[in-house]
Amino acid sequence: MSSIIIVLPKLEDAKHIKDILARRGLTAAALCTTASMALSQVHQLDSGVVICSYRIRDMHYTQLAEYLPDYFDMLLLASTSELESAPHDMVTLTYPIRPNDLASTVEMMLTQLDRRLRKRKSQPKKRTEQEQNYINNAKWLLMERNHMTEQEAFRYIQKSSMDSGTNMVETAQMILLLIYDG
Structure with a gap:
């Protein structure tokens, strides 16, 4: 589940943003007045969005980004003149912020982030060179x-792996042990 961290120099402003989001059913995980506080929160959470202003007490927003x-995205809140120097790929909102725009933007960012993380999890894990060597040697x-x-040998390892409920590397290791011990 993605989280929201709000980083603004004034705690009252962060509370105001938190209240706007709460009215739309979005809960802020942390309110921070410095980037270092936000970074310590980030490392305790799975994923999310960091909402910050152009000016933060202890570092520039680009450093925080x-x-x-x-697994965290940033929403930058700034005036029109300040946004001219912002990176073009960064999601931004200009002051004064309309509550509906803020909530909609955060919802959109959370949805995109969750989709991106799900896609990454669904991709097969890359095998190490050693793991690939086990499979190649067994083949x-x-x-x-x-x-x-080669195709028959690969298919045999693959089918044996599925039948036994083990991954292909473990199956290849078992084949190597059986053949060398036999």
Whole structure:
């Protein structure tokens, strides 16, 4: 579940933003007056959006954006003149902020972030070189001993993996152990 962190120099302003979001059913996980406070909160949470102003007490907003992990996005609140120097790929809102615009933007950002994180989780994990070597060696042994083609050997490891409920690397290791012990 994604979280919202509000970073503004004045705590009263952060509370006001929190109240606006609460009226739309969005809960802020933390209110911070410095970027360092926000960063310590970020590392305790799974993912989310950091709402901050152009000016933060202990660092520039671009530094905070740099230090944010990729599972956090930033919403910059600033005047029109200040936004001219903001990066073009950063989500921004200009002062004065309309409550509906703020809530809609945060909802959109949270939705996009959740979609991006789900997509990343659904991608298969990359195998290490050692793991790939186990599979390749098991294929080679199956090809040599059982006169299989490379595709047949791969399919055998894959099917054995599914049948036994183990991953392909573990199945390849079992094949290597069985052949070398036998």
